[in-house]
Amino acid sequence: MGAQLKIAEVARRSGFTPATLRYYEDIGLLAPIARSDAGYRLYDETSLERLRFIARAKQLGCSLDEITELTVAWDGGQCAPVQDRLRTAVGAKIGDAYTQIAELTTLVADLQRAAAALSADASDGSCDDACGCLADGAAPASPAVPVPLVRNGDDAAVDGPAADVPIACTLPAGDMSDRLDEWNQLLAGKRDPLRGVTARRALDDGGVRLEFGPGSDVAEIARLAAAEQSCCRFFSFSIVIDGRGIALEVHAPPAGRPVLTALFGMPSRDDGRHASGDC
Numbered sequence: 001m002g003a004q005l006k007i008a009e010v011a012r013r014s015g016f017t018p019a020t021l022r023y024y025e026d027i028g029l030l031a032p033i034a035r036s037d038a039g040y041r042l043y044d045e046t047s048l049e050r051l052r053f054i055a056r057a058k059q060l061g062c063s064l065d066e067i068t069e070l071t072v073a074w075d076g077g078q079c080a081p082v083q084d085r086l087r088t089a090v091g092a093k094i095g096d097a098y099t100q101i102a103e104l105t106t107l108v109a110d111l112q113r114a115a116a117a118l119s120a121d122a123s124d125g126s127c128d129d130a131c132g133c134l135a136d137g138a139a140p141a142s143p144a145v146p147v148p149l150v151r152n153g154d155d156a157a158v159d160g161p162a163a164d165v166p167i168a169c170t171l172p173a174g175d176m177s178d179r180l181d182e183w184n185q186l187l188a189g190k191r192d193p194l195r196g197v198t199a200r201r202a203l204d205d206g207g208v209r210l211e212f213g214p215g216s217d218v219a220e221i222a223r224l225a226a227a228e229q230s231c232c233r234f235f236s237f238s239i240v241i242d243g244r245g246i247a248l249e250v251h252a253p254p255a256g257r258p259v260l261t262a263l264f265g266m267p268s269r270d271d272g273r274h275a276s277g278d279c
Contacts, residue, residue, distance in 0.1 A: 004044060005047070006040055006042065007040070010043045010048065014052070025041070027064065029068055033046075050074065053070075053071070053082075060090055070085055094265065167234050169231050170231045170232075179228070196212065200265050201267055207252065207260070209240075209249045211244065211246070213245075216246050225239070234253055235260070237251075
């Protein structure tokens with residue numbers, strides 16, 4: 001039998017507090033392997049590995065209920081079922097993150113309109129519909145006002161030809177959610193599972209190459225890319241059709257790459273890097 005560890009040592013090595021470890025025992029997520037004669041909880045290296053997996057799942061946004069289900073696969077001792085379940089969970093988290101991006105970006109646009117309305121001269125007398133306290137009031141309607149997608153301080157990271165292009169979106173706030181839904185349907189192949197993105201590959205300049213399944217609608221890919229570039233000018237798109245099939249290559253300056261990753265996904269770890277247009 002391997003070394004038996006007391007709860008304090010497990011807490012030190014895992015980063016979880018003793019109180020959390022006791023709670024995990026209560027909910028059936030991590031049980032001690034034994035108890036000492038004095039009644040102390042005892043763990044082993046396998047317990048620490050299980051905690052590493054739990055920490056990883058928490059890092060990816062999984063709830064305790066989801067983690068409990070994942071550990072059922074973990075207990076089987078085979079990587080493939082664990083990876084399959086975790087990939088499914090992560091895919092759902094990506095969809096949730098896209099929704100949050102749309103909601104937060106819409107909120108930014110609403111706050112900008114409110115700030116513009118509240119910067120106008122105050123009305124004489126009590127608040128009314130013209131003062132900005134109750135509504136946007138007399139503030140000029142400007143649906144094309146850019147909504148910043150990164151902090152102003154991040155603009156200094158932009159270099160190259162796109163240095164003068166703000167990392168901002170001019171899409172009207174009410175349309176942002178619909179646009180994200182369009183991208184989600186296209187990338188996930190929701191209209192046709194044989195289409196959609198089959199691989200994401202990193203490009204040398206920090207962009208991403210989205211490879212689509214056979215029979216994908218090139219016209220729809222081009223339409224959506226053009227629509228996105230018209231409101232987010234810091235993006236650039238290239239459609240590549242070659243022996244590998246159909247691909248959309250997306251580029252952005254350094255400050256815009258977090259937005260690129262949030263919208264189009266992270267390149268697969270084992271895809272390697274490819275120069276734009278190279279075979």
